[in-house]
Amino acid sequence: MTDLLDSLLGGLALGAVYALVALGFVVIFKASGVLNFAHGSLLLFGGYLIAVLHDDLGFAGALALAVVVTAALAGALDRFLLQRGGHDAHSAHVQTIVTIGVDIVLLTELARRIGGDLLTLGDPWGDAVTELGPLTIADSRLAAIAVSAVVITGVFALFRFTSWGLSLRAAAEDMEAAALMGVRLGRVRAGAWCVAGALAALAAVFLAAFPAPGLERTTGQIALNAFPAAILGGLASPTGALAGSLVIGLTEALVVGYQSELHVLGDGFGEVAPYAVMLLVLLVRPNGLFGARGAARV
Amino acid sequence: MSDRITALLTRRRATLLVVAVVLCLPPFYLDAFWLRIGLFSMAAAIGAIGLALLSGTAGQLSLGHAFFLAVGAYGYTWLAGDPGPGLPTALAVPLAVLMAGLAGGLFSPVAGRVKGIYLGIATLALVFLGHHVLLTAESVTGGFNGRSVPPLSVGGFTFDADGELNVLGVPFGAEERLWFLGLALFALTWFTARGLLRSRPGRALAALRDSETAAAVMGVDVARHRSAAFVVSSMYAGLAGVLLALAFRRVVPDYFGLVLSVDYLAMIVIGGLGSVAGATAGAVFVTALPLLMTRYADQLPLVAAPGSTEGAVGPTEAARYLYGAAIVLVLLYAPDGLHGLVRRARDRLRRRRTPTTAPHTAVPSPPPPAAAARPKEHTP
Numbered sequence A: 001m002t003d004l005l006d007s008l009l010g011g012l013a014l015g016a017v018y019a020l021v022a023l024g025f026v027v028i029f030k031a032s033g034v035l036n037f038a039h040g041s042l043l044l045f046g047g048y049l050i051a052v053l054h055d056d057l058g059f060a061g062a063l064a065l066a067v068v069v070t071a072a073l074a075g076a077l078d079r080f081l082l083q084r085g086g087h088d089a090h091s092a093h094v095q096t097i098v099t100i101g102v103d104i105v106l107l108t109e110l111a112r113r114i115g116g117d118l119l120t121l122g123d124p125w126g127d128a129v130t131e132l133g134p135l136t137i138a139d140s141r142l143a144a145i146a147v148s149a150v151v152i153t154g155v156f157a158l159f160r161f162t163s164w165g166l167s168l169r170a171a172a173e174d175m176e177a178a179a180l181m182g183v184r185l186g187r188v189r190a191g192a193w194c195v196a197g198a199l200a201a202l203a204a205v206f207l208a209a210f211p212a213p214g215l216e217r218t219t220g221q222i223a224l225n226a227f228p229a230a231i232l233g234g235l236a237s238p239t240g241a242l243a244g245s246l247v248i249g250l251t252e253a254l255v256v257g258y259q260s261e262l263h264v265l266g267d268g269f270g271e272v273a274p275y276a277v278m279l280l281v282l283l284v285r286p287n288g289l290f291g292a293r294g295a296a297r298v
Numbered sequence B: 001m002s003d004r005i006t007a008l009l010t011r012r013r014a015t016l017l018v019v020a021v022v023l024c025l026p027p028f029y030l031d032a033f034w035l036r037i038g039l040f041s042m043a044a045a046i047g048a049i050g051l052a053l054l055s056g057t058a059g060q061l062s063l064g065h066a067f068f069l070a071v072g073a074y075g076y077t078w079l080a081g082d083p084g085p086g087l088p089t090a091l092a093v094p095l096a097v098l099m100a101g102l103a104g105g106l107f108s109p110v111a112g113r114v115k116g117i118y119l120g121i122a123t124l125a126l127v128f129l130g131h132h133v134l135l136t137a138e139s140v141t142g143g144f145n146g147r148s149v150p151p152l153s154v155g156g157f158t159f160d161a162d163g164e165l166n167v168l169g170v171p172f173g174a175e176e177r178l179w180f181l182g183l184a185l186f187a188l189t190w191f192t193a194r195g196l197l198r199s200r201p202g203r204a205l206a207a208l209r210d211s212e213t214a215a216a217v218m219g220v221d222v223a224r225h226r227s228a229a230f231v232v233s234s235m236y237a238g239l240a241g242v243l244l245a246l247a248f249r250r251v252v253p254d255y256f257g258l259v260l261s262v263d264y265l266a267m268i269v270i271g272g273l274g275s276v277a278g279a280t281a282g283a284v285f286v287t288a289l290p291l292l293m294t295r296y297a298d299q300l301p302l303v304a305a306p307g308s309t310e311g312a313v314g315p316t317e318a319a320r321y322l323y324g325a326a327i328v329l330v331l332l333y334a335p336d337g338l339h340g341l342v343r344r345a346r347d348r349l350r351r352r353r354t355p356t357t358a359p360h361t362a363v364p365s366p367p368p369p370a371a372a373a374r375p376k377e378h379t380p
Helices: A001-030 A040-086 A091-114 A141-161 A163-173 A177-179 A185-208 A219-233 A240-256 A269-284 B002-024 B032-056 B065-080 B088-106 B117-134 B174-200 B200-210 B212-217 B223-247 B259-273 B276-299 B313-331 B336-354
Strands: A129-132 A137-138
Touching: A001 A040, A001 A137, A001 A141, A001 A163, A001 A185, A001 A219, A040 A091, A040 A185, A040 A219, A040 B313, A091 B259, A091 B313, A129 A141, A137 A141, A141 A163, A141 A185, A141 A240, A141 B336, A163 A177, A163 A185, A163 B223, A177 A185, A177 B200, A185 A219, A219 A240, A219 A269, A219 B117, A240 A269, A269 B117, B002 B174, B032 B065, B032 B174, B032 B223, B032 B259, B032 B276, B065 B088, B065 B223, B065 B259, B088 B223, B174 B200, B174 B223, B174 B276, B200 B212, B200 B223, B212 B223, B259 B276, B259 B313, B259 B336, B276 B313, B276 B336, B313 B336
Parallel strands: none
Antiparallel strands: A129 A137
16 A cells, blocks of 8 residues: 555656656647657756756756756747748648757767766756655655646646746637737747746756655756647647546556566566556547547538 | 640659769779668668658658657567567567558558647657666567567578679679668558659548548548558668668667757657658768767867867767757748758759740749648647
8 A cells, every 4th residue: 555655656756747748749739739859958957057057056946057058048949940840730840850960969968977977957846755655755756746736736837827927828729819819829839849848957956856766867858748738638738738647647556566567568668658558548549548539621 | 735744854863873883882982881871871761852852741740759769670570580479670670560550550540530739749748658668578679688679581681791793893782672672661661652652541641631621521530540640651661770870780779868869859850840852861861960060079179089088079069059040040941941941952053044034934943831721720
């Protein structure tokens, strides 16, 4: 029983971090129709900045600066590279590939700088743990759950209550009509990329914190697990991204927790379990759990 | 009029002959490094053409190509090898291709229903699950270290370095022999794919891409055609996998990862979606560029010799930077890919050669880009 609760709590924390990454995918896809393959390197970029800066600025200062700089980088990437391609569906495909090129350059540079090192981010939680009845949970995981909850609520509030959020939703609904109503597509898009960049930098903190050994050159690849999370929920639905992330986080934690019972599936099945779950969901609901069933009009 | 058509036909045939002769020359003049680049490019082109049929024509995005390449490569190795049935290698090739097609068919419940970018990520699952299986099913795949690939032999002729073979005074090793095999398979792919695009199912697929509703109303069975396109594309990928396995002489799971799938996607977009020639050009670009750059990067300024000092930019990194930058630049300045670039250049040349006499006798205006012909899509 304790094992189960342990796995569930771990899965919740993992899901909370995935949610930060998956929400980034969804915000970008909603605003620009682009699947951002450079998200993993943006995440690594944010983490690397914190690792380099925290000695001089302290953790909070380094985190704040890293979030701002990563957001600016993502925004600039969209504004100065991707938006040159235009806004229609065909160019979204092309821009998706452009993000692959950007990812290759950014990842090579970061991997070269990080090398084989394990970088610490100097987070305040260290390896402290909290006793919750029979359970022991790392403080960094509790922090991940709490911070994600606050930040994600904040992002949803941005969608709901700001004029930028309204413009974004209008543009996602019908780009042409929104543009005719005076929505500046370019700015709305770049804003969405900034939000996604900030979320990625924040996620890097928790991906490198305690149960994990630190920030490595491969940390960005974890962002890939947020792909199934985003798809599972429906790529254009922020709520779906949340639900999908929780499903993926719990699945991964449970499969890892009960690995000995699941030995038939082979070692390391936990890493690919998210994809298996995603396939099963897509079989039943081809547009994801919360994806709208596109009505065809002639 | 009919004279002009025959003239055109013979000119076509002459061009084809010249191209074929030129493609047969490299083994007599170039060393193994270049031949290997050529072989990998040909294998990549076969796979990319398959993906172009799927993505460019049926409008489906697939990131699962690495999986089907793996099915082809491992299928051949297992069928022809030991442990495995140990079939004659010439029989193992078509069977491996069929296996890849079968794998694509098994995926059709998803491939027939899931659309666009969703299919892209769904097929991503195949790559990860496939990689897991390759690592786990050691008795078939050899696990992490992979398996060595038995050389292909057809009617007593073996495609490897064994035995003396001199053609016109040039010693023919494995690369030289495989070059002609690759060329034959590539020619097969090129003509079948072009034929398929012009055939009735090809047109049905194009209709499907432009408007699903319209195609369905015209009597195109949407799900069946989508699945069929997926199966055909996986078979081409399987063939590419066989050729790659023969060229590498060893298959390892880590090669068939996400990076490979992404490379294939990059090939068809860089080449220009939906064209066979474009896919070929993109395949050569994506395959040859990193290899060439790794080889020659140390001659660039600011690049250190491999493993010299900590933190210096080595040739491998320099090659990656240039490769990434090349992808970005090509797509920024030619969003319709290399194919579109060539077409625009040709149109401009033609326009210059025939000064505008009367607008209606001038060359036919270039077809509108595919994006413009497509109706406005609803963002989900």
